[in-house]
Amino acid sequence: MRYYRLPGGERSATDTLVVEDEDGTAYDLTSASPDLGSFKALARAANANDESIDTVARKRLDDADRFDLDTATGDLLQPVVADEVWAAGVTYQISEEARKAESGKPEVYIDVYDNERPEIFLKATPSRTVGPSEDIGVRGDSDWDVPEPELGIVLHRGKTVGYTIGNDVSSRDIEGENPLYLPQAKVYDRCCSIGPCVVSEETIEDPHDLEMSLTIERDGKIVYEESTSTNEMVTTCDELVSYLDRHNVLPETLVLLTGTALVPPESFTLTEGDQVTIDIGDIGRLVNGTVTV
Structure with a gap:
């Protein structure tokens, strides 16, 4: 449902x-x-x-x-107002390759991709998260910004109760300059979108077998379009939840984004007015405009 x-x-x-x-x-x-x-x-x-x-x-x-x-x-509004949104990184091979390409210190991303412990970070608070049809933000001090379409796990009292679509908007040049700048590259006004619905855990037979696509339009023309599947994840949803829950008191309701396998080329950056559409099979379509913040 x-x-x-x-x-x-x-x-x-x-x-x-x-x-x-x-x-x-x-x-x-x-x-x-x-x-x-x-x-x-x-x-x-x-x-x-x-x-x-x-x-x-x-x-x-x-x-x-x-x-x-x-x-x-x-x-439509945000389907669930999560107390916190967390995100995982380098959970797909293409994400690991993209991080290496953007960074002068690629070894840190190789280590995460090959390691048992995943990268998990706090992504957004309710005031920084938008819903369907609202504008996502790109930082005014960044020159290389991308959407990151991701499957979102919805947790209540630490238990998985459903899934949604998330957009982990990122400033790649800021993070690439130094991995310690990750919070600034990831956490800012309108840095995350969630929607269009929450699909119950019972409805999703296998979260690791969902088709996912990303389309970006500019001035009515498609400037990027690609698709993948969540079966490309190297870390399972249960594993990501287990690490998030370790020695960490979770709020009542949160969303954990599970990483991206769709990364636009290095020549691309989001600009104000772009429309970003993310489709994930069995969940739906999340559409957002873009604004400079």
């Missing part, structure tokens, strides 16, 4: 949580219970009853109003 978040409207004090079932029929869960106004609220209810989020949602469908998602795509 897929979970979307939309504005609640004039008569509602909360946002609207919409669920799409296996047949493609959508329901307004918030109409069945005002306590189900967010994915986090649904996850809390599931955790309290020791049930899956899909089980809790199905119990309320008979009381929920039907919803037409086709008329609301432009209103």
Whole structure:
């Protein structure tokens, strides 16, 4: 099942949580219970009853109003407002190769790619994260910026409850100058986008067998287009979660981005006005514009 978040409207004090079932029929869960106004609220209810989020949602469908998602795509919000967004790096071979190309110290990336311990870093806070149709940001002090399409793992109370799409926007020249500049290359205003929905863990049969594509348009023309599969990951989702959880008190809800295998060539950099589209099979499509911050 897929979970979307939309504005609640004039008569509602909360946002609207919409669920799409296996047949493609959508329901307004918030109409069945005002306590189900967010994915986090649904996850809390599931955790309290020791049930899956899909089980809790199905119990309320008979009381929920039907919803037409086709008329609301432009209103979609971040499907889950994560307390923190974390990200993993060098989990695909092409990412390791790209990091070597951008850096004067390539050995640090080779060591991570070949090592058991993955690279995991804090990517964004809620105020730095945008949702579908919002603009991602590129730093004004950077000359080489790229989107990084990634599968996102949604965790609640440390347990995987679903998956989403993430865009780990990065300033490659800043990180390439010195690996210690990684926080500045990764963490800034509008540095991350999440959406368009959260797909339950039960719906995704294998997170390591999903087609992923990246398309970048400029002035109505495609300037980059490529695809790959999450089966190219050298580290599993479970392994990434296990390292994130080690000696680390996790917030109630977070998203962990799992690395990218789609890296535009060195001659490319994002500019204001570009449109970035990420598709991941069984999850959906995340579209964002671009603005200088």
